[in-house]
Every structure is written in C-alpha cells, then in structure tokens.
Amino acid sequence: MASANLRAELECSVCLNIYTDPVTLKCGHNFCRGCIGHVLDTQERSGGYSCPECKQRFGKRPASQRNLKLRNIVENFLSAQPDREESGVLCTYCFHTPVPAVKSCLMYEASLCDNHLRVHSKAPEHVLCDLTTSLENMKCSVHKKILEYYCTEDSVCICVSCRLDGEHQGHQVETLDEASEMKKKKLTNVIQKLTTKREETEKRVQSLEDNRSK
Incomplete structure (x- = not known):
C-alpha cells in the first residue's frame, strides 16, 4: 500500500505516468519535461499560459526548473520495483517507462495499466476484459x-452484426455472460455427479479389500 x-x-x-526528467513550474507543481513542454506549446497558440494542475495563469511562458531531488526519488523508486517485464x-x-498492464480494452485493442484503466473505465463504450495478448481473438x-x-x-460466439444480418440471424442467442453462467x-453438475460416482467406487474397492483380507 505504501508503494x-x-x-x-x-x-x-x-x-x-511516472515522472521522466521532472521539472517544476513557479507555482510549485511538477511535470515531465516533455509533457509540460508540449502543453505550453499548445497554449502558446491560444495566447495564454496556465498550469495544467492548478490553472494558475502566467503573463508569459513560464520557465521550468529541473527538480533534481524528485528525479532522484523517482530513480530510487523505480530501482526498487520488481522487473516489469515479468508480467509479459x-x-x-x-x-516513457514500461508499466505492467492489468486489463485489456477490446474497443481500442489496448493493454492498460491502473492509471489508464481509470480513463477507459469512465466511457461505457469501452469494453474491458481480463488481460490478454490475443485481442484479435476477442473479435x-x-x-x-x-x-x-x-x-x-x-x-x-458471435458479434452484433452476425446476430442482426449475418448467418446467425434468427438463431437463438444468449449474452456471453448468460452463456458462461449456464456452462458453469x-x-x-457434471463434477458433482463424477464426485459421487468416485466416492461410490472407492467404497466398493474398500469393501472388496476388506473381504479379501478376511
């Protein structure tokens, strides 16, 4: 939790994402050097500058100061993290920095970390699923x-087009969630029946063993 x-x-x-070459504006907020540079370039075309964090306005393009202490903290934090490649x-x-994904978005065929998952989960049209490397198989x-x-x-398994005007038009269909619950x-039931049969067989075997011993 502390991490x-x-x-x-x-x-x-x-x-x-984790800061890359962090810099500080005079309002005190920190950003990646590349990120704040891009934001200020965009604001320059609109004729005004402001901090993306606190919205403080500046009369001219604000200077950004390298935050060496924050950079050292970031480096120490990253060096203490487990190998990110292990997640696959x-x-x-x-x-800027490889971050393990936790979910996949089928709509955009993207793998998402915790931070980007927040953005995608707010939009109802984004379809999230368990992490997978074969997103194409989900379409x-x-x-x-x-x-x-x-x-x-x-x-x-079929898509909405298959159901409405494809070769499965008029067929009996279920949502994947409904079908999954039915299969489960x-x-x-099959497992319970097999378990019962196994117990009965074990009792018979034990009975035969007892009779043979007698």
Whole structure:
C-alpha cells in the first residue's frame, strides 16, 4: 500500500505516468519535461499560459526548473520495483517507462495499466476484459466487432452484426455472460455427479479389500 501511495505521488498529471526528467513550474507543481513542454506549446497558440494542475495563469511562458531531488526519488523508486517485464504485457500508452498492464480494452485493442484503466473505465463504450495478448481473438473474424453473444444453435460466439444480418440471424442467442453462467452450472453438475460416482467406487474397492483380507 505504501508503494502504491508513493507511486501516486510520483505520477505526472499530464501523461499519468511516472515522472521522466521532472521539472517544476513557479507555482510549485511538477511535470515531465516533455509533457509540460508540449502543453505550453499548445497554449502558446491560444495566447495564454496556465498550469495544467492548478490553472494558475502566467503573463508569459513560464520557465521550468529541473527538480533534481524528485528525479532522484523517482530513480530510487523505480530501482526498487520488481522487473516489469515479468508480467509479459505492458501498458500500450506508457511510452516513457514500461508499466505492467492489468486489463485489456477490446474497443481500442489496448493493454492498460491502473492509471489508464481509470480513463477507459469512465466511457461505457469501452469494453474491458481480463488481460490478454490475443485481442484479435476477442473479435469477430468476419465483421471485426467485439464478440458479445453466444449462438446456442451453432455453439459459437458471435458479434452484433452476425446476430442482426449475418448467418446467425434468427438463431437463438444468449449474452456471453448468460452463456458462461449456464456452462458453469452444467460443469458443476457434471463434477458433482463424477464426485459421487468416485466416492461410490472407492467404497466398493474398500469393501472388496476388506473381504479379501478376511
């Protein structure tokens, strides 16, 4: 928890990533040098400058001072973190520093870290799923849309286009969540029956062993 709190303090509010070459504006807020440079370049075209964090306005382009102490803290923090490559999948949007992804967004075919997950989870059209390296397999091979339904007649996963005007039009379908729950219930019943049969068989074997001993 302490590591998570420290990480939050070391995140640039522009890119939502750990500071890279942190600099400080005269209002006291810190940013990656590249991030604040891009923001100020954009503001220059609009004729005014302000801090992205506190919105304090400046009469002219504010100077940015390198924050050496913060840079050292960032370096020490990163060196103490476990190897990020171990997770296998890194966040698509973290360009400066590789960050492990925790979820996948099917809509944008992107892998997301905790920070970028917050942004994507606010939009209802973003479809989030457990982390996967094969996002293409989560989409219809014909229409390239997200697989949302299960056709019970053909026993395949289909997209909304398959259901409305494709070869599965008029077929009995279920949402993937509904189909998943049904499959789980069936598997649970099968497991219970097999468990009962195994217990009965073990009792018979034990009985035979007892009779043989006698």
